[in-house]
Amino acid sequence: MSEDEKPADKPPERRRMVKLPTGGTAAGRSMGAKMKTADDKSMSSQQWIKRQLSDKWSVRARAEGYRSRAAFKLIGIDDRFKLIRKGSRVIDLGAAPGGWVQVALARGAASVVGVDLLMIEPIPGAILLQADFTHPGVDQEMLELLGGAPDLVLSDMAHNTVGHRQTDHLKIIALIEIAADFAIRTLKPGGHFVTKNFQGGDGGGVLARLREEFETVKYVKPEASRKDSAEVFLVAMNKR
Incomplete structure (x- = not known):
């Protein structure tokens, strides 16, 4: 529905917790x-x-044929920990342009739902939403489209940096907290969670909470992550 077609009495759009990116395209750069x-x-x-x-x-x-080099980060993580199994249900938060969705499908996932503020070009076999998953009701919509509780929740979400180190750090932690909360609430027992983090970043209570909720929690830097990048990934396995 276009802006001109919206009903006049529709309530104002909720404020997004994550700012819509200003660059990039649905199919990647x-x-x-x-x-x-x-x-x-x-x-x-x-x-x-x-x-x-x-x-x-x-x-x-x-x-x-992968939409981004980030696909090899998930491939490296999955090669090590075997998170994606045949028939798995997978939710990908911050999925654009779709590289992780492609990997999940290629490795046997039966149901994959991806969500991002950016539009994602269709990927056969996946359901892709352009939405802010922090909005009320979006999480339930994803679960319904997935067909049940996920076996794996992925988050490669990033925010628009402002150049102020402390502010950017708080935004990073906020995204991790939101994704972790979603994973803990929705994952099946025995399910897994992967989220982007950065070396030296204090996760506050997030790491402690993940260790309470999952049997194993590890920091991983895949080979495909640039050597000069502070990027790492938190891998939480086997939800209690």
Whole structure:
């Protein structure tokens, strides 16, 4: 429904807990388009484009049909911990452009629901929502579309940084808390949870809570994560 078609008495849109990203596309960043406009970009942007084009994981993603290099982060995690089983039900929070959804399906998941503030181009076999999953009712909608409680909840969510270290840190922790709360509330017993974090980031009570709710909790840095990035992933296994 377009904006002009909305009923006049519809209540105002709820304030989002996560700001809608201002860049990117539903199918991921287009290298060709970026190269065409590279002359108009800053030097740092051009260096980023060059790195993306030469990065082996980006090259592999394009060659193997994955929408982003991030697919290999989940592949690395799953190779180690065997989280995705044949017939699994999987929910992917912050799913755009869809690389993790593709991996879940390729590894045998029977039902996959992805949600993001950005529109995600369709992926056969998956249900993809453009929504803020923190809005009331969206979590229940995802569970209904999934067909039951998930076996695995994934979160590769990120926020728009503001450049203030303490503020950005608090936003990171807030996303982890929201995703962890959702996973704890909805996962089947024995289910697993994976979320992005950053080295040196104090998770506050999140880590302690995960250790109470899951048998095993580990920090992991997949091979596909850039060496100069502080990015790590929290892997919580076997929900009690």
